[in-house]
Amino acid sequence: MAGAEGSGIGVxxxxxxxxxxxxxxxxxxxxxxxxxxxxxxxxYVGVFDFADEQGFVDASSEEIAAEFEIGRPSWLQYRAVLxxxxxxxxxxxxxxxRRGFQLxxxxxxxxxxxxx
Numbered sequence: 001m002a003g004a005e006g007s008g009i010g011v012x013x014x015x016x017x018x019x020x021x022x023x024x025x026x027x028x029x030x031x032x033x034x035x036x037x038x039x040x041x042x043x044y045v046g047v048f049d050f051a052d053e054q055g056f057v058d059a060s061s062e063e064i065a066a067e068f069e070i071g072r073p074s075w076l077q078y079r080a081v082l083x084x085x086x087x088x089x090x091x092x093x094x095x096x097x098r099r100g101f102q103l104x105x106x107x108x109x110x111x112x113x114x115x116x
């Protein structure tokens with residue numbers, strides 16, 4: 001296994017991810033249940049293990065779901081929550097199939113709560 005710098009932790013550090021802000025973004029999506037929001041946050045943290053140095057993930061939904069030991073529909077639901085929270089950007093459909101996605105680093109926007 002690679003050291004921390006080659007793992008998802010290293011990628012998150014290099015990309016300067018603010019996981020607290022990510023959690024607040026997800027928690028703001030009150031149209032989703034608390035369970036779905038919590039699992040989406042866990043998925044956001046976990047998917048860094050699939051990301052390259054720029055935060056791009058080209059693993060298939062099947063690969064990610066298998067790694068997380070969840071069904072593909074669950075992963076797609078969590079990914080949609082992450083998209084709504086502005087934490088991932090999924091490539092457009094090509095030939096009826098989605099391609100990879102980019103992990104986005106949350107940055108404060110108007111209305112985001114800040115920690116002082």
